Amino acid sequence: MITNDLILPSIYHLQRTGAAGAIHVCALNTPPLAELKDNAEIREAFPGQDFKAHPDLKEAPDRDFPDLYKDVIASMPERQAVVVAMPDPLHYSVVMEALRADQHVLCVKPLVLTHEHAEEIRKEAYDRGLFVGVEYHKRLDRRSLLARRQYRQGHFGEFVMGEAKMIEPYFYRSSNFQNWFTCENTDPFVYVGCHYVDLVYFITGLKPVEVSVVGVKGRFPNGNEGYMWANGRVRFENGAVLSVTDGLGYPDEGAGSNEQCLQMFCEGDGRNGMIKTNDQFRGLTHSYLDGLGPGGTAFNFVSPDFYKLVPWHGEGYMPVGYGYDSIAAILGAIRRIEAETAGLGKAEALARRQEMIVETDRQGLLATPANSSINELVVEAARMSILEDGRPAVISYGDNPAVALR
């Protein structure tokens, strides 16, 4: 879904502007690949552009190729980019496979499900001088960048109490989600709540220290049981509390396309500050003659801020928004690292690549395993907590960060 909705169109645009070369897309089986190739909007926006499908589309649609990605990665020249956009539980093995094959990585969030795995990835990537960017695109939303700058300039005071929501559409329940979004694998807090936990950390620099999540279970159309709803309470190192409500349940008939917002109250000296962002209704409403909107709706809140295809000076349409900016920035970081070290001796190039990786970690704009691993700790804590019906899980930092139920 994310490959169709954001990643492939973004990379097609980078390809036609000369920033990306050949594109190979590997899936478990052929149906999603056929859908990607047939997507009328993508074809119209990127005329003449194509990707090589793995497995080949001639294969039977019901035949699975769970290990084919290994061959595809192994066939790549070294230090290209592998984009990982598979179900969360597979990220760890695919990212490690890519790193061991000397490939840079762009991975959708969450990078992995445990801090130990994030640390292993950070170390493997650093040792080989490979960049791993985690696609937390909300960081690149201008609202977040502005909030980060002004929070850090002291214009709001200190974050003390906040509320966030991200409710994905009901129709997600009928998608491929029903095959993997089951209770033992994940939940709505881990799936999308992590965006806002990462954002509060991105804006304030405060680390989360305790997480408690409760969920409401339900059945997918295929009978699998999953958490359809979750509510998490995250306590930060300064005592601040963020409540996060998530679900697969925004009405398909709603103007949505989903529900998302963040409000942060901050304590100042004798007066208070606040950051409030409505990320669902961004001020633009369309009512279409036909049901063009998500879930087949006519009346829609449209966000030109995340990702949309718009006219440009070239053929077709171009992607705009922070979703595209985020993909372009991560792949741009990889290109810069390669351009700056091309022609250097092996040891010198490795040292310079490592310096550039550490600098990006320190800058903290693009999410990397080093600067976003609070998210793995939160995910770990959230999974422990939700499976224990909301028992708080405590995160301790220091040389060996760890999570334990209280």
Ligand SMILES: NC(=O)c1ccc[n+]([C@@H]2O[C@H](COP(=O)([O-])OP(=O)(O)OC[C@H]3O[C@@H](n4cnc5c(N)ncnc54)[C@H](O)[C@@H]3O)[C@@H](O)[C@H]2O)c1
């Ligand atoms: N806002 C965001 O940042 C955002 C939004 C949506 C999804 N995501 C993330 O993207 C990832 C994928 O989510 P989605 O909604 O696109 O899921 P999806 O189920 O629609 O797609 C997953 C894809 O992985 C492929 N796949 C599964 N096993 C494979 C294997 N062994 N080898 C090769 N391909 C394999 C499937 O063929 C499928 O095309 C998840 O980690 C999710 O958390 C992030």
